[in-house]
Amino acid sequence: xxxxEYERLVRCRDAVAxxxxxxxxxxxxxxxxxxxxxxxxxxxxxxVPYADVDxxxxxxxxxxxxxxxxxxxxxxxVVCMQGRVHFYEGLPVRDVVLPVRVMGLLGARTLFxxxxxxGVDPAMPTPSLMVxxxxxxxxxxxxxxxxxxxELGPRFPDMSAVYDPMxxxxxxxxxxxxxxxxxxxxxxxxxxxxxxxxxxxRMAGLLGAGAVGMSTAVEAVAARHMGLRVCGVSCITNKAAxxxxxxxxxxxxxxxxxxxxxxxxxxxxxxxxxxIDRLTADSREE
Ligand code: HPA
Numbered sequence: 001x002x003x004x005e006y007e008r009l010v011r012c013r014d015a016v017a018x019x020x021x022x023x024x025x026x027x028x029x030x031x032x033x034x035x036x037x038x039x040x041x042x043x044x045x046x047x048v049p050y051a052d053v054d055x056x057x058x059x060x061x062x063x064x065x066x067x068x069x070x071x072x073x074x075x076x077x078v079v080c081m082q083g084r085v086h087f088y089e090g091l092p093v094r095d096v097v098l099p100v101r102v103m104g105l106l107g108a109r110t111l112f113x114x115x116x117x118x119g120v121d122p123a124m125p126t127p128s129l130m131v132x133x134x135x136x137x138x139x140x141x142x143x144x145x146x147x148x149x150x151e152l153g154p155r156f157p158d159m160s161a162v163y164d165p166m167x168x169x170x171x172x173x174x175x176x177x178x179x180x181x182x183x184x185x186x187x188x189x190x191x192x193x194x195x196x197x198x199x200x201x202r203m204a205g206l207l208g209a210g211a212v213g214m215s216t217a218v219e220a221v222a223a224r225h226m227g228l229r230v231c232g233v234s235c236i237t238n239k240a241a242x243x244x245x246x247x248x249x250x251x252x253x254x255x256x257x258x259x260x261x262x263x264x265x266x267x268x269x270x271x272x273x274x275x276i277d278r279l280t281a282d283s284r285e286e
Contacts, residue, residue, distance in 0.1 A: 005094060006151040008055050012098065013105040015053045016068065020046040023070045025079035026280075027273060028108035028228075030100065030219060032115035033251075035235060035258055036082050038266040044071040050083075050099065057085045057095040068099075074274035079103050086214055088193035093143040097222035101152065104226045110167075110280055111223045112269070113232035116254050117213035118195070118240035120204045121185060126239060127261040128181035129268070130210055131171045132163050132232035135217040136188040138204075143218045144225055153225040162220050166279060167231035174272050180264055185210020187234055189217035195249045198242025212240050229280060233268075235261055 017023075023046060031038050049067040050056040059066040066083040081103070087096050100111065119126060148155040168184065175182035188204045190196055192214035196204070204212055211234045220230050237257035238249060 003147065003149045003151060006149050009098065009101050009105055012053055012055050012102045016048055016102060016106065019048050019052070020070050023077065024107040025070065025077050025103065026108060026277060027076060027078045027110045027112060028100070028103035029078055029080040029112045029269070030084055030114060031080060031082050032084070032215065032235065033254055033258055035114050035116070035262055035265060037262045038114070038269055039069050039080055039082055041266045041270040042069060042071045042073050042078065042080060044069050046070040057091050057098060059083045059085045059089070073270055076273050076277040078273065079106060079108055084215060086192065087140050087218065088191055088214060093141050093218055094146070097143040097218055100219045100222055101226065104223060104228050108228065110229040110231070110276060111219070112273070112276070113216050113219055113230065114265070115213045115216045115232070115234050116237045116258050117187065117211035117234035118238050119210070119236040119243070120188070120201055120212050120240045121210045122239070122243050124183060124210065124236050125181050126236050127257040128183065128236045129175060129261070129265065130187070130234040130236055131168050131175070131182065131184040132187045132216070132234060133168060133184050134163060134186045135220060136186060136207060136209060137217045137221065138188050139191045140189055140218060143222045153227060157225045159221065159224060162224050162230055164229045164231055167229065167276060170275055170279060171231060171233060171272055174275065175268055178264070178268055178271070180268060183210065187216060187232070188212050190214060196241045201240040201242050204240070211236060231276070235265060
């Protein structure tokens with residue numbers, strides 16, 4: 001018997017494919033809070049609001065438009081999530097990772113994740129970009145819990161190199177070449193929606209985290225489960241709680257810092273997508 005969640009994924013995949021003329025993306029992108037403008041670099045052919053697809057969860061956060069964009073970046077066919085759903089919205093993690101899984105089923109072989117994050121490492125400037133080297137999933141259920149979806153991948157998938165080392169090197173190289181403030185580090189996903197306490201941030205620092213956010217790690221796990229190549233960049237929009245004296249964190253601050261670096265971040269993405277595509281050409285099944 002097919003897994004009921006697999007049947008739901010296939011229904012969503014087919015509904016999206018019917019609206020996009022069977023467009024086959026090679027690379028999938030997820031745009032985090034305030035980073036929606038990255039899509040301006042894209043030659044968009046189709047836009048599919050999540051709300052128009054039966055069975056898709058819909059985002060409620062301001063700054064998350066909530067749609068797929070299909071088109072080309074530097075001639076490479078891509079699908080882009082402009083807006084995502086989060087665990088803190090009250091959805092089961094299975095729903096949170098559904099849009100990413102659907103992009104995999106549409107044919108994407110590489111997933112490029114972006115997010116807004118707080119800098120746990122006090123040396124990280126804001127705004128700046130952190131290439132994700134690894135992650136810690138903290139206080140959020142693993143998206144693979146429950147009966148395994150055998151159609152997608154194995155029960156106990158390896159997670160020893162979630163973020164592809166070659167893609168990490170490529171991102172750093174392009175970022176440095178473009179003069180962007182770049183670093184590399186570990187992303188810790190916490191549940192949200194409250195920002196962390198200073199004690200939680202001290203803990204995150206002790207665990208080796210460079211940045212903290214409320215998305216991404218669950219998506220990376222679901223994507224690796226189905227064999228996608230994964231890379232990710234955090235936009236460090238603020239110093240994490242307690243690192244700045246007498247500072248109150250707000251969503252508006254996160255959005256404003258995202259805006260401040262969005263144009264440079266999108267230039268990096270536009271440059272890197274064709275390079276990722278060339279690098280991954282060997283392992284591609286057409
Ligand atoms: N914490 C969690 N998520 C975030 C932050 C933060 O400080 N900034 C942007 N997203």
